[in-house]
Amino acid sequence: MKVYDKSHINNKEHWNKVYSSNNMNSLGWYEEIPKPSLDFISECGLDKNAVILDxxxxxxxxIDGLIQQGYRNIIATDISTIALEKSKTRLSQENSELVKWIVDDITNTQNLDNTLKVDLWHDRTVLHFLTEKKQQAGYRATLKRFVKKGGYVIIAVFSLEGANKCSGLDVVNYDHKMITEFLGNDFGLIKYLNHLYITPSGSKRPYVYTLFRRENI
Ligand SMILES: C[S@@+](CC[C@H](N)C(=O)[O-])C[C@H]1O[C@@H](n2cnc3c(N)ncnc32)[C@H](O)[C@@H]1O
Incomplete structure (x- = not known):
């Protein structure tokens, strides 16, 4: 994976540069098959029309895996236009049209519909990049606005044993208790998993996967 001087660029530019200068399958978070996420999602027992926000x-x-399993209400959102373009072009046109692609900053949304209600919020490695209290509060406010009562939340981040940088950026490491505390009383922890992910270059990256259900509005 290429590294470059990122001292003068903002978050969106950083991620656009990462995705435009690397092959997707060389990225330090690439998964050929995202098995832990798919396993957690299958535990939710969602209807195929459930609204899934990645x-x-x-x-x-x-996204490929969810389409293959028959989910038909998928929203893929990211701060990087280029990342979403890469996903879209990888999929067939027919499959890419099954997904809503929305460029947005999850800590301060402008493009996602404010009235959106989702059955599942899935985040693999966004929360850990939010190192400022204001960003974390923005993320939590978006999550609380969008996840319906009875809806599920999957958050996967670098664990306490994990690396403290990713893509050249500082990260906040978590365990399941810290994520439970971060989400607050409205969300009940169903399960968590400590998972050792191996990057395409062979490095070990310990993650924690968590699954919650929203119990109160
Ligand atoms: C390490 S990558 C993980 C991508 C994907 N979830 C996966 O598992 O392959 C982190 C992603 O978070 C996105 N991102 C970073 N900050 C963001 C923000 N504030 N709002 C939305 N997306 C963000 C980046 O563009 C990048 O695609």
Missing amino acids: VGSGATTL
């Missing part, structure tokens, strides 16, 4: 979707193969 936050910081990047160019993930999760």
